[in-house]
Amino acid sequence: NAGVTQTPKFQVLKTGQSMTLQCAQDMNHNSMYWYRQDPGMGLRLIYYSASEGTTDKGEVPNGYNVSRLNKREFSLRLESAAPSQTSVYFCASSEDEVRDEQYFGPGTRLTVT
Amino acid sequence: AQKVTQAQTEISVVEKEDVTLDCVYETRDTTYYLFWYKQPPSGELVFLIRRNSFDEQNEISGRYSWNFQKSTSSFNFTITASQVVDSAVYFCALSDYMTTDSWGKLQFGAGTQVVVTP
Numbered sequence: 271n272a273g274v275t276q277t278p279k280f281q282v283l284k285t286g287q288s289m290t291l292q293c294a295q296d297m298n299h300n301s302m303y304w305y306r307q308d309p310g311m312g313l314r315l316i317y318y319s320a321s322e323g324t325t326d327k328g329e330v331p332n333g334y335n336v337s338r339l340n341k342r343e344f345s346l347r348l349e350s351a352a353p354s355q356t357s358v359y360f361c362a363s364s365e366d367e368v369r370d371e372q373y374f375g376p377g378t379r380l381t382v383t
Numbered sequence: 384a385q386k387v388t389q390a391q392t393e394i395s396v397v398e399k400e401d402v403t404l405d406c407v408y409e410t411r412d413t414t415y416y417l418f419w420y421k422q423p424p425s426g427e428l429v430f431l432i433r434r435n436s437f438d439e440q441n442e443i444s445g446r447y448s449w450n451f452q453k454s455t456s457s458f459n460f461t462i463t464a465s466q467v468v469d470s471a472v473y474f475c476a477l478s479d480y481m482t483t484d485s486w487g488k489l490q491f492g493a494g495t496q497v498v499v500t501p
Binding site (some may be wrong): 283312313315360362367368369370371372373375376377 | 436493
């Protein structure tokens, strides 16, 4: 089992460019999440999907969109990247959004210049 | 709203010393779950343990042990005989069924940096 995979691992964008971060899990989990982690800020939830076919905003959704493509895949799109979106992005999944632990991908380090 | 407080920002120890990380939580729910995660310098987040609110039995797993006390709303984590490989940021987290705001169901603490020197 690969667990949670994310692509790419590193990305540099210019302000205004767009990109999609891909995430896939092979654990048949119902819930999936996107977080960003900034120095001194801990983990902040961007969007989550409690189950296939649903998505909800988290704490910091502005500037992002998500797609739950199927049960395995949950993508995060930056439509017009800004320097404030420079961060490390983590995808995670869990069987249940309350009861169960989340398993995290390796992260994507994004720099917007 | 739920809340998780990790008051210790950083703890530095010499190898073989014990390290205890404090976690205090707040929730109005009677059914909730507590977690500890580890984030080593390589950056990945690793799940360590889960406890539900009905199970106050403390656990020992190798050099790790956890002390869950509902009376003080604490879920502390101890590393016995620390090693350099234990150097990491440790996050405590809480989830419950009553939270309906935009934080989602899982609330992380700010994390405690553990530095173990030889």
